[in-house]
Amino acid sequence: MIGVLSLQGAISEHANALNKLGVENKPILNQADLAGIDGLIIPGGESTAIKKLMTYNQLFPKIKELIQAGLPTFGTCAGMVLLSQPESFNMLKATVVRNGFGRQQQSFEESLHFDALADPFHAIFIRAPYLTDVSADINVLAKINDKAVAVSKDHVLATAFHPELTDDCRLHEYFIDHFVH
Numbered sequence: 001m002i003g004v005l006s007l008q009g010a011i012s013e014h015a016n017a018l019n020k021l022g023v024e025n026k027p028i029l030n031q032a033d034l035a036g037i038d039g040l041i042i043p044g045g046e047s048t049a050i051k052k053l054m055t056y057n058q059l060f061p062k063i064k065e066l067i068q069a070g071l072p073t074f075g076t077c078a079g080m081v082l083l084s085q086p087e088s089f090n091m092l093k094a095t096v097v098r099n100g101f102g103r104q105q106q107s108f109e110e111s112l113h114f115d116a117l118a119d120p121f122h123a124i125f126i127r128a129p130y131l132t133d134v135s136a137d138i139n140v141l142a143k144i145n146d147k148a149v150a151v152s153k154d155h156v157l158a159t160a161f162h163p164e165l166t167d168d169c170r171l172h173e174y175f176i177d178h179f180v181h
């Protein structure tokens with residue numbers, strides 16, 4: 001059972017991707033929803049808003065504890081921001097540059113190579129962050145120039161782009177197969 005943090009942002013699109021893969025999922029809106037999940041998706045949206053809502057719903061400390069204790073977690077865009085920020089989940093030792101590629105109008109799409117995928121992944125970037133000064137214990141899975149846009153570390157996977165906005169479920173599948181199971 002995968003929990004999809006459902007406070008703000010691209011929520012239903014992640015649930016759709018999981019449904020397509022036949023992976024059971026449920027929305028996470030409060031602490032009780034966290035019971036029995038084997039993995040968590042933190043969607044893209046606006047990281048400051050998501051963090052405020054997590055705090056308001058008394059989810060923030062509980063989710064932080066679960067992620068730090070090993071809950072497999074996939075963060076996309078704002079989710080990558082929250083996984084990286086020292087003041088948020090502090091799971092990725094790197095400098096996160098929010099809106100690193102510019103504002104909404106500078107949104108772009110790019111085909112990215114992943115060693116784990118046979119064909120490139122068509123990635124949609126919307127006010128996307130990137131990581132730099134990435135610590136040696138982080139696997140950089142995809143880069144644009146010297147900017148890390150997909151990374152993993154232990155049980156955490158993060159992309160600066162929105163894999164849930166295309167029909168391509170391969171990164172969700174990768175998360176389920178390599179991080180959750």
Ligand SMILES: NC(=O)CC[C@H](N)C(=O)O
Pocket residue numbers: 043044045046047048076077078079081098099126127128129
């Ligand atoms: N599409 C997104 O998730 C954008 C993330 C946003 N720029 C933030 O920092 O929260």
